[in-house]
Amino acid sequence: MSHPKLASIFNKDEKKVDWHDKALWFVRHKRDKSVHSVKNWEELRNLGQGIKAHMLSNLDIYLEEFEANANKNGVEVHWAANAEEHNQIVHNILKENNAKKVVKSKSMLTEECHLNPHLEADGIEVIDTDLGERIVQLAKEPPSHIVLPAIHKNKHEVDELFQEHLGTEPCDGNPQYLTHEARKHLRQKFIEADAAITGVNFAIAETGGFVVCTNEGNADMGAHLAPVHIACMGVEKIIPKLEHLSVFLRLLGRSATGQPITTYSSHFKKPANGKKMHIVIVDNGRSEQLSRPDFRASLRCIRCGACMNTCPIYRRSGGHSYDATVPGPIGSILSPGKDLKKHSTLPFASTLCGSCSDVCPVKIDIHAQLYKWRQIITKETPQPFVKKKSMQIMGSVFTKPKQFETVGKIARWSLRNLPQSVINSKPNVWGKERDLPKGPKQSFDQWYNERQKNKNNS
Amino acid sequence: MGSRAEILAKLKANKPEALPLPQIDSSIFDEGLNLIEEFTKKVEVVGGNVYQATSADDVVKQITKMLPDTKVNFSTLEGTSAFNTIDLSTINDPRELEDLDILILESDLAVAENGAVWVNDQSLPIRVLPFITKHLVLVLSKEHILPYMHQAYEKLNHQPTDFGVFISGPSKTADIEQSLVIGAHGALSLTVFLLD
Amino acid sequence: MKVGLFIPCYINQLYPQVGQATLELLEKLNVEVVYPSGQTCCGQPMANSGYESESIGTYHHFVNNFKDFDYIVTPSGSCAYHVKKHYDIIPQTDEVTGVRNNVYELCDFLLNVLKIEDLDASFPRKVGVHKSCHGLRGLRLGSCSERVTPEYSYIEEVLKKVKGVELMPVQRGDECCGFGGTFAVAEEAVSVKMGKDKIKDHFESGVEVITATDTSCLMHLEGLVNRNKQPLKILHVAEILNSNL
Numbered sequence: 001m002s003h004p005k006l007a008s009i010f011n012k013d014e015k016k017v018d019w020h021d022k023a024l025w026f027v028r029h030k031r032d033k034s035v036h037s038v039k040n041w042e043e044l045r046n047l048g049q050g051i052k053a054h055m056l057s058n059l060d061i062y063l064e065e066f067e068a069n070a071n072k073n074g075v076e077v078h079w080a081a082n083a084e085e086h087n088q089i090v091h092n093i094l095k096e097n098n099a100k101k102v103v104k105s106k107s108m109l110t111e112e113c114h115l116n117p118h119l120e121a122d123g124i125e126v127i128d129t130d131l132g133e134r135i136v137q138l139a140k141e142p143p144s145h146i147v148l149p150a151i152h153k154n155k156h157e158v159d160e161l162f163q164e165h166l167g168t169e170p171c172d173g174n175p176q177y178l179t180h181e182a183r184k185h186l187r188q189k190f191i192e193a194d195a196a197i198t199g200v201n202f203a204i205a206e207t208g209g210f211v212v213c214t215n216e217g218n219a220d221m222g223a224h225l226a227p228v229h230i231a232c233m234g235v236e237k238i239i240p241k242l243e244h245l246s247v248f249l250r251l252l253g254r255s256a257t258g259q260p261i262t263t264y265s266s267h268f269k270k271p272a273n274g275k276k277m278h279i280v281i282v283d284n285g286r287s288e289q290l291s292r293p294d295f296r297a298s299l300r301c302i303r304c305g306a307c308m309n310t311c312p313i314y315r316r317s318g319g320h321s322y323d324a325t326v327p328g329p330i331g332s333i334l335s336p337g338k339d340l341k342k343h344s345t346l347p348f349a350s351t352l353c354g355s356c357s358d359v360c361p362v363k364i365d366i367h368a369q370l371y372k373w374r375q376i377i378t379k380e381t382p383q384p385f386v387k388k389k390s391m392q393i394m395g396s397v398f399t400k401p402k403q404f405e406t407v408g409k410i411a412r413w414s415l416r417n418l419p420q421s422v423i424n425s426k427p428n429v430w431g432k433e434r435d436l437p438k439g440p441k442q443s444f445d446q447w448y449n450e451r452q453k454n455k456n457n458s
Numbered sequence: 459m460g461s462r463a464e465i466l467a468k469l470k471a472n473k474p475e476a477l478p479l480p481q482i483d484s485s486i487f488d489e490g491l492n493l494i495e496e497f498t499k500k501v502e503v504v505g506g507n508v509y510q511a512t513s514a515d516d517v518v519k520q521i522t523k524m525l526p527d528t529k530v531n532f533s534t535l536e537g538t539s540a541f542n543t544i545d546l547s548t549i550n551d552p553r554e555l556e557d558l559d560i561l562i563l564e565s566d567l568a569v570a571e572n573g574a575v576w577v578n579d580q581s582l583p584i585r586v587l588p589f590i591t592k593h594l595v596l597v598l599s600k601e602h603i604l605p606y607m608h609q610a611y612e613k614l615n616h617q618p619t620d621f622g623v624f625i626s627g628p629s630k631t632a633d634i635e636q637s638l639v640i641g642a643h644g645a646l647s648l649t650v651f652l653l654d
Numbered sequence: 655m656k657v658g659l660f661i662p663c664y665i666n667q668l669y670p671q672v673g674q675a676t677l678e679l680l681e682k683l684n685v686e687v688v689y690p691s692g693q694t695c696c697g698q699p700m701a702n703s704g705y706e707s708e709s710i711g712t713y714h715h716f717v718n719n720f721k722d723f724d725y726i727v728t729p730s731g732s733c734a735y736h737v738k739k740h741y742d743i744i745p746q747t748d749e750v751t752g753v754r755n756n757v758y759e760l761c762d763f764l765l766n767v768l769k770i771e772d773l774d775a776s777f778p779r780k781v782g783v784h785k786s787c788h789g790l791r792g793l794r795l796g797s798c799s800e801r802v803t804p805e806y807s808y809i810e811e812v813l814k815k816v817k818g819v820e821l822m823p824v825q826r827g828d829e830c831c832g833f834g835g836t837f838a839v840a841e842e843a844v845s846v847k848m849g850k851d852k853i854k855d856h857f858e859s860g861v862e863v864i865t866a867t868d869t870s871c872l873m874h875l876e877g878l879v880n881r882n883k884q885p886l887k888i889l890h891v892a893e894i895l896n897s898n899l
Contacts, residue, residue, distance in 0.1 A: 023635065023636050026636060027636070038487070039486075039487050039488070039489045040486050040487050043486055043487075044487070046480070047480055047482060050477075050478075050479075050480035051479065051480060053477050054476075054477045054478060054479040054480070056473060056474070056477075057473050057474050057475065057476045057477040058473070058476060059469045059473055060466045060467075060469040060470040060473065063465075063466065063469070064466065073620075079461050079462040079465055080461065081461035081464055081465055085461060129643065130633070131631045131633040131634070131642060132631075132633035135633065135634075148632075148633065148636075149633070150633055150634070151636070153635075154635055155634050155635040155637070158634050158635075173634075173635075175634040175635060175637040175639050176637075176639050178634055179631055179633075179634060179639040179641070179642060180639075180641070183641065183642060183643060186643060187556070187643075190643070191553050191556060207618075215629065215630050215631060215642065216629050216630070216631050216642030216643045216644065217589045217629040217642060217643040217644020217645070218642070218643045218644075220585075220586065220589040220623070220644065221586065221589050221590065221643045221644065224552060224584075224585040224586035224589065224590075225552055225553055225586055225590075235465065235469065240479060242611055242614060242615055243482065243608070243611045243612070243615060244482075245607070245611060246482065246484075246606070246607035246608040246610065246611045247482065247607075249607055249624070250571075250572075250606070250607050253572070257632070259504065259572075259626075260500055260503070260504070260571060260572030260573065260574075260626065261569075261572040261573075261574050261607075261624065261626045262626070263504070263625065263626050263627050263628070263629055263630060263644070264589075264623055264624070264625060264626075264629070264644065265574070265623065265624040265626075266621070266622075266623040267619065267621065267622045267623060268621060269618075269619065269620050269621060270620035270621070272584075272585050272620075272621070281465070283461070283465045283468070283469075287465065287468035287469050287472050288468075288472070290469060290472040290473055290474075291471075291472035293474065296474065
């Protein structure tokens, strides 16, 4: 279904929309408070942008450097061209280690590759351990936000879900109790796990190490308890040097939730004694996105989710209305690069207000890219005949002032004289909930000419 | 190896012309922070507590008073072995640490701007310790507090570590209706002691 | 100083009073304003809908109409932004770059070119400012809440020069109203909800008159206010600046 259709379904429950909007605005507000207390925040964003842009322009070189250093550290590095290969590599590592139970911390990449169903089909248990991800996993839904996966669910829904799946007591949605029960439930899973899968926030070429950020501590609980740790990363997660983490860790937590830094910023480099560490480096369309000059800046993204929290459309349509792994503004510039037709309504799910670009910690020109995707979509995917034709007609009328005045005159007359029932009949989507202007007798043009005439006569 | 060559070739062919790497001038971010004050404020903001202590013994004394009824305790501080109820050398599998109540660790690096304390392999006999413990206690000299992450990484550049973590507060989540709950998967509480 | 007045297409046809207020205001300030006849549109409606190629003729038409002016002034941040930002797809002749450089949104022109001190206007009402997005984040006609920059707002600065205006603080002054051109129709449900929320914010803040630099946002808000019979007045900023109540 298209974004407008899913968004209009979401909007049938206005109270829920209000609640969703407020919850995310609250996060945006916390972000504002936090970044406004950082001296030279805008310079920090410039650094974030500059380091990432430099990295993208040397990506192959840094990846090779990273791999060589990771190998020296005793880490095995794998390369996957696409989702299938990624899933196959992870599956093979698990098979080699006879791993049947897997705990996973948040990784949008494994979501993108649909890793869980692939492994589950072979009887492997995969448990998402981030609380929000566990909630949506139990509900058999995809995450609706990349940082707050269950932001679309209220506490009573979580309460019911936990009663059904974890056998908890009814608690009127007490978050404290529910979180505590989830901790107990997932503790058991961490203890039993044969392997842990994590994402990667930053991979450092210079050291071959990588950093994983969480607030819950779930990535570390998984990775340090299980005998095997598999870290999956997109090619664009590379940064050149260790010192660059200072920029990105200052940007990430503040942009995401307003925290000065995430609770845990774990720097993995060498496996612990007797343990194994694997890194899977994934392309899956990223090299293609790198080839598009207008869109390659989207690869600077550090997945903070700030553009979602600020987006007035995202807040009022919900993450699921985007029907894509990464929802919201950043998703709307990433997804068309993967499947233009499927995601053709996403770049139009925006007023081009520009708030996304201004909150972005790495200054991706998100709204400018939405505009550019629109130009491509109208050329390369089938468009409604009426839309196409009316645009052609408008384009032509605006070059012919006389025609423009005539069309204007008819429109004004209609607005003045037709009954409301005709004006607001079904084809006029505007009129469903909004009045149209009254339709003045004179256009500005007519008024001005008349005034000039009177002036000259007098 | 998978599709290594193919991926690298594509990235090489598709990347834009080389752009310069910006230099970080950390002085532009400097607000002249009062380091101890800022650090204390930030640890409290992220849900932890900061106390002063005069010695390792004092730390143990204070923490035993704060958390009196614990069963499984471990400290890496010098001269505090009486506090320990377990011997790490007998731990074969980190999973055996599941009942750990209090862990006391030393650190030589903390950051004022975000209340983060660095813990690494050198002070960490088993990596899961600071995550699996119910209560985490971090001990640090006041002179080891640096203002910003930039200074922290200048120091870390000279301290290569196999595993290290910045810890800022106890574990937490707000995944249920944006209500902040302290104590997700990691430590339920974080206490920092500052030594002169 | 030769100043050309650009009246956007929808203002020309549907809100001529906004154009009139703009012209009268500039004349009152002793600006020699010319309204080039035969002007139509900046081309934004097609371009934002993904049909930039259909707007090329309109771009040339616009440049032809305005190429001889030192300044082009318009009561629309959005249209001024479109000319500045998106006229890069036609050959960049001196005329084109000249027009792109010289186009000004009205409040910007009053403050930064004319450097007005007094307006000799009065409007004793509680006014709520909606900071239209393209002017705000496109032309940077004010600081926005996302960025850490010194605070300023051209529209509020000029409104402060009107006697009696009481600027009412609102909760989300620079959140989008939900108009967005064809977005208003293509994403009708979200667009309407955004507009309703915007109005609610102003209403609950004690605002009597909502104003903005852009009639497009205001048309959307007015449509909702009128349909729901809410006791709010909607006026373009030029109408307030040209008032003597």
